[in-house]
Amino acid sequence: MKKQLLYAGVFCMLVTGFLSSTMAHAQSDPSGKKRITDTYAITNATVFTAAGEKGTKATVLIKNGLIQGVGSNIALPKEAKTIAGDSLYVYPAFVAGASDVGITKPNDPERTEDFVSSNPSDEIAGITPWRSAVDQFSIKDGKIDDLRKAGFAIVQIVPDGGMLAGKTAVMLLGNGHSTNLLLENTALAANFRGSRGMYPGTAVGVMAKFREIYDNAKLTSLREQKYTTVSGLKRPEITPTYSAMEEVIRGQIPVMFSASSELEIRRAISLQKEKGFKLILTDLEEYEGVLDVLKTSGVGVLVKLQIPDDKAIKAQKEDATDEVKLLNAKVKEAYDKALAQASKLEETGIPFAFTTVGVKSGDIIKALRTMIANGLSEKAALAALTSNAADILGIGKVSGSIEKGKMANLILSTDSLFAEDTQIKHMVVDGFIYDYETKAKKKASKEGNGEGSAKIEGNWDYTSESPAGSSDGVLIIKKEGADYTGTITYDDPSGSGKATAAIQNVTLDGSTLSFSFKVSANGMEITVDVSGEVSEDSYEATMTVGEFGTFPFNGTLNPTLTAKK
Secondary structure: OOOOOHHHHHHHHHHHOOOHHHHHOOOOOHHHOOOOOOEEEEEEEEEOOOOOOOOEEEEEEEEOOEEEEEEOOOOOOOOOEEEEOOOOEEEEOEEEEEEOOOEOOOOOOOOOOOOOOOOOOOOOOOEOOOOEHHHHEOOOOHHHHHHHHOOEEEEEEOOOOOOEEEEEEEEEOOOOOOOOEEEEEEEEEEEOOOOOOOOOOOHHHHHHHHHHHHHHHHHHHHHHHHHOOOOOOOOOOOOHHHHHOHHHHOOOOOEEEEOOOHHHHHHHHHHHHHHOOOEEEEEEOOOHHHHHHHHHHOOEEEEEOOOOOOHHHHOOOOOOOHHHHHHHHHHHHHHHHHHOHHHHHHHHOOOOEEEOOOOOHHHHHHHHHHHHHOOOOHHHHHHHHOHHHHHHHOOOOOOOOOOOOOEOOEEEEOOOOOOOOOOEEEEEEOOEEEEOOOOOOOOOOOOOOOOOOOOOOEEEEEEEEEOOEEEEEEEEEEEEOOEEEEEEEEEOOOOOOEEEEEOEEEEEEOOEEEEEEEEEEOOEEEEEEEEEEEEOOEEEEEEEEOOOOEEEEEEEEOHHHOOOO
16 A cells, blocks of 8 residues: 555554654664764865854864864864865854754643642642653654754753743754753743643733742742751651752752743743842743843843744735725734844844744744844854853853864855855764755746746646655645635545645745645644745745654646646
């Protein structure tokens, strides 16, 4: 029987657990799994040692996962394997200030018979500061290779959970046979999400509960110290929650508060000022109105590496009524301000890094280029991805730049990092080399549906590759007015031939065609996103299958089955 297409059949197998072992060995970079030698020399490349530094022709020598030297006159040992870098650009690999890559969701605790919604146990209420993200991390997650392909070598993983989810950790996106752990218990992950149907159920309730936990943990710590030295004292009530808060109370680790809005930012900083703990703000999305607050607070800042959806902007009509045009203008103004927020952080002098929690790896480079196009300097963008992130995570001595003695985490690209046509050819993570296929950029067809646009209307025969094998189908694209519609056929996950779904959110930006569709498998619905470049009669793209990673998707326009307008 023909192997199932990834986004239907493979998803079905993932759900039933049949593909877990296959996925562990199906990454696209087999050279990174077993190195022939631990000594490499990247010769005569254009090397950018840090954000703001000019690129110079140099050789980078790597041994035992460390950078041994950077320069033009380095003596190479005989055992060094050479990577010709004459046409390559070398940068420090990226560091994500917070990420959910590799994180698996823990089982929800069962409610006991004596459960009281106004006074639930800590675990049921989402108060689990004793948990560790390391226990939830799986190197087999397909999203790890996707994030590595986007240039990331180190991430701070954040545990999944409630208002106090647990402790974060700093991990390498490296070899599957290593623990990849750099630092454990680096911050306490917190957010303003209340617990449904119980206390604390609101953001205000979360703040009150946080104060209660912090004060009680501090008091318990003091009583515990006195109990061992002073007789006649009542035994302090020590709990897993209070014990896990000890590092926060002593100032050994910060609280990493997820605060996407200006209101949440103000609330988190208010708690920090009141209690005195160290604070990192993460997942920032709306923050232009509190730049002064961020500046004076001196807290760590992690901005979501994502730009707002522009579908509402593209859907605006020129023949709209005056009332609608006024509303559209306000929407466009808010959209433009959101794109320029990161540049405002730079102008204000606030050092920041990025978080990739909830961000699709395939959208990262586009988001960075859009931020740069809207005022963020390339220097600040690279600093946010490297040195700033390393400093915020406390690993600036070993990461964030290309220097002798630091970890060998490097990006080898085909052009300057943020150039339009740049592709990552190699990643070096912990001294392991990961090779990626690069393709020459093709020009869009001159015959299009608008100035500078490629021709996409018609019937496309496509193939898709996945760990489960190859599959094929037909993608039909039609134009109705100013919008595109159509359908796509795929292998039915139930095994009963082909199934058909409507394509949605079809956009054509120059030669970049993107669309999505939904597939039902085992009673669950999954969204598949496809995006790539159209050139003449070919379509070279990748498809992102929910949370399971990205895979090749290639189409050819069938001239004999052209859709009628």
